[in-house]
Amino acid sequence: MELEGKTAVITGGASGIGLATARRLASSGVNLVLGDIEDAALDGALEGLTKEGAKVVGVHCDVANEDDVVALRDKALAEFGGVHIVFNNAGVVGGPTIGTPKKVWDWVFGIDIGGVVNGINAFVPYFLEQNEGHVVNTASIAGLGGVPGTGAYSASKFAVVGLSESLFHELAMTGKNVGVSVLCPGFVRTRINESHRNMPNELISYNEDPMVKIVNDVAFNAVNNGIDPVDVAKAVEDAIRTNEFWILTHERVALSMTEQRLEWMKGGRPLMINLEAATKA
Ligand SMILES: NC(=O)c1ccc[n+]([C@@H]2O[C@H](COP(=O)([O-])OP(=O)(O)OC[C@H]3O[C@@H](n4cnc5c(N)ncnc54)[C@H](O)[C@@H]3O)[C@@H](O)[C@H]2O)c1
Numbered sequence: 001m002e003l004e005g006k007t008a009v010i011t012g013g014a015s016g017i018g019l020a021t022a023r024r025l026a027s028s029g030v031n032l033v034l035g036d037i038e039d040a041a042l043d044g045a046l047e048g049l050t051k052e053g054a055k056v057v058g059v060h061c062d063v064a065n066e067d068d069v070v071a072l073r074d075k076a077l078a079e080f081g082g083v084h085i086v087f088n089n090a091g092v093v094g095g096p097t098i099g100t101p102k103k104v105w106d107w108v109f110g111i112d113i114g115g116v117v118n119g120i121n122a123f124v125p126y127f128l129e130q131n132e133g134h135v136v137n138t139a140s141i142a143g144l145g146g147v148p149g150t151g152a153y154s155a156s157k158f159a160v161v162g163l164s165e166s167l168f169h170e171l172a173m174t175g176k177n178v179g180v181s182v183l184c185p186g187f188v189r190t191r192i193n194e195s196h197r198n199m200p201n202e203l204i205s206y207n208e209d210p211m212v213k214i215v216n217d218v219a220f221n222a223v224n225n226g227i228d229p230v231d232v233a234k235a236v237e238d239a240i241r242t243n244e245f246w247i248l249t250h251e252r253v254a255l256s257m258t259e260q261r262l263e264w265m266k267g268g269r270p271l272m273i274n275l276e277a278a279t280k281a
Contacts, residue, residue, distance in 0.1 A: 001134055003241065006029075006085060007030065012138075013042070013045065013058070014044070015036070015190060016192065016229050018034070019229070021089070027052075031055045031056070033056070033057055035063065037060070037198055038197075057075060057079050059075050063111055065118075066122075073086075073122045083123065083133075086134075087236065088116040088119035091138055092108055092199075093150060093192060094108035095209070095215065096148070096150070098151075101206060104206055105151075108153060109155075112153065112160065113160065119135070120163075131176050133178045136181045136239065136247070137164045138183045139164070139184050140184055141254050142154045143156075143160055144258055144261075146271075148273075149214075150215070150219075164181075164245075179245075183249070184247065185250060186254070186280070187227070187250075188228075188232055189225075189227065190226075192223055193224075218275070235249050250277075253273070256277070
């Protein structure tokens with residue numbers, strides 16, 4: 001896709017990977033609509049991007065809410081007269097597989113899977129009709145191999161990989177000029193390890209659970225040693241330009257986990273994520 005003059009909608013656009021990608025696309029002449037649940041961060045992002053010369057608007061949006069995501073698309077159409085890219089990127093981390101209350105699983109699933117489904121439903125029919133568009137769904141290397149301590153997150157990210165593969169084949173069958181990519185990063189220096197900042201109040205106390213604290217400490221260090229979101233943004237832009245399906249910012253660990261899974265299926269040792277390797281591109 002030629003990017004100059006196109007319009008992109010980015011969910012979770014107020015922080016981390018979403019914000020870095022917004023900045024990158026803006027520098028390539030793309031108009032932006034950012035959706036985020038955190039209003040103060042969204043205002044800050046809009047102010048910064050506008051000063052840098054971006055054409056950008058922001059919308060308060062909870063991606064778990066279908067109407068909010070439809071409103072994002074409608075804002076893009078009203079503001080810029082079209083939309084060509086949707087980056088279904090908003091995401092949160094929950095807790096371990098053992099002992100995590102169902103309400104926390106529902107919160108993670110609602111955002112990490114539901115948000116992507118809402119994005120596909122709101123944007124793909126429009127892209128097909130105009131015979132142009134690209135979808136980027138954010139999964140993770142936790143969607144390529146089960147990571148201990150992150151049951152709901154890993155389950156969601158596996159689902160995002162699976163539904164992105166399904167979408168890839170369905171789009172190919174239409175013969176239309178609409179593509180899809182799935183982003184599977186290792187650790188990236190963002191605020192993902194503070195996901196609980198956006199948790200509903202009634203769930204917050206769950207973060208005091210000792211097991212959750214241990215997992216959070218490990219994740220905190222790994223995320224802080226991760227790659228710069230700027231590098232992820234470049235990989236996302238490249239994939240949109242060239243219509244590449246897999247965006248593997250940490251290619252060695254992504255391929256190693258997939259190979260380990262194959263060996264495990266054949267009767268070998270269980271796959272285990274290498275946290276140190278997963279921080280390096
Ligand atoms: N940082 C990493 O190490 C890493 C690794 C793999 C995948 N990811 C994925 O990257 C994506 C972006 O996360 P990030 O690392 O930039 O973290 P981040 O916390 O910096 O950014 C996430 C953004 O999503 C927003 N958000 C949270 N809930 C929302 C909701 N219900 N509706 C709309 N917006 C919401 C947050 O306010 C925030 O602005 C997530 O899907 C995450 O799972 C991150």
